[in-house]
Amino acid sequence: MQANGEHQNNNDLIDIDPSPDNALEYMKAFTSAQATRTEIYHEFESAINDHANGIISVDEIQQVIRVSQEGFQDVSSDILRQEELLKKIGQTNLSNIxxxxxxxxxxxxxxxxxxxxxRLQAVQRPEISYQAEVEEYTTRRQQLIDSINDVMEDARAEMLEL
Incomplete structure (x- = not known):
């Protein structure tokens, strides 16, 4: 904090060196955060399935949801920071990825x-079919995962060039 109580601008805190080594470090931080996000997804989905199958309580699933939201927010903040750093050193192709x-x-x-x-509604209300919605969301989710994996392959290829 500065003497007047205002936060310093991030530009004042970081002396940015636009070398490829820094770009590689920023991308490594991004891929690490992305891996963390994937782990959070797996834990989140596992807990939802456990709740749907009566293995964990409503209180426990609410706790998991809170922790997952915080984790997603932390990861997103880390990734946004890497995106900004890449922009500042002129690596717009990497920040765009x-x-x-x-x-x-x-x-x-x-x-x-x-x-x-x-899925939860289907368990709680078995008299109503949610099959069409589940199939639609499952298909769209897989398409998104495939797209993310493709972009991450692009990121890894770009990292090899650094």
Whole structure:
């Protein structure tokens, strides 16, 4: 904090060196955060399935949802930081890759929540068929995962060139 109590601008905190080594470090931080996001998804989905199957309680699933949301927010903040750093050193192609992943991940989260909600409703209300919705969301989610994987392959190829 500065003497007047205002936060310093990030530009004041970081002396940016536009070398390829820094770009590679920023991309490594991005891919690490992306791997963390994938782990959070797996834990989240596993807990939702456990709840749907009566293995964990409502209180426990609410706790998992809270922790998952915090984890997703932390990961997203880390990734946004890497995107900004890459922009500042003129690596717009790399920052654009990160932006693509972020947009796809946002949509994947929305579709995942809808899918898991349908699965829960199907368990709670077996008299109503949610099969069409579950299939639609499952298909869209897989398309998004495939797209994310393709963009991550592009990211790895770009990293090899650094």
């Amino acid at each position: 990160i932006r693509q992943v972020q947009n796809l991940e946002k949509e994947k989260l929305e579709v995942t929540v809808k899918l898991l909600s349908c």
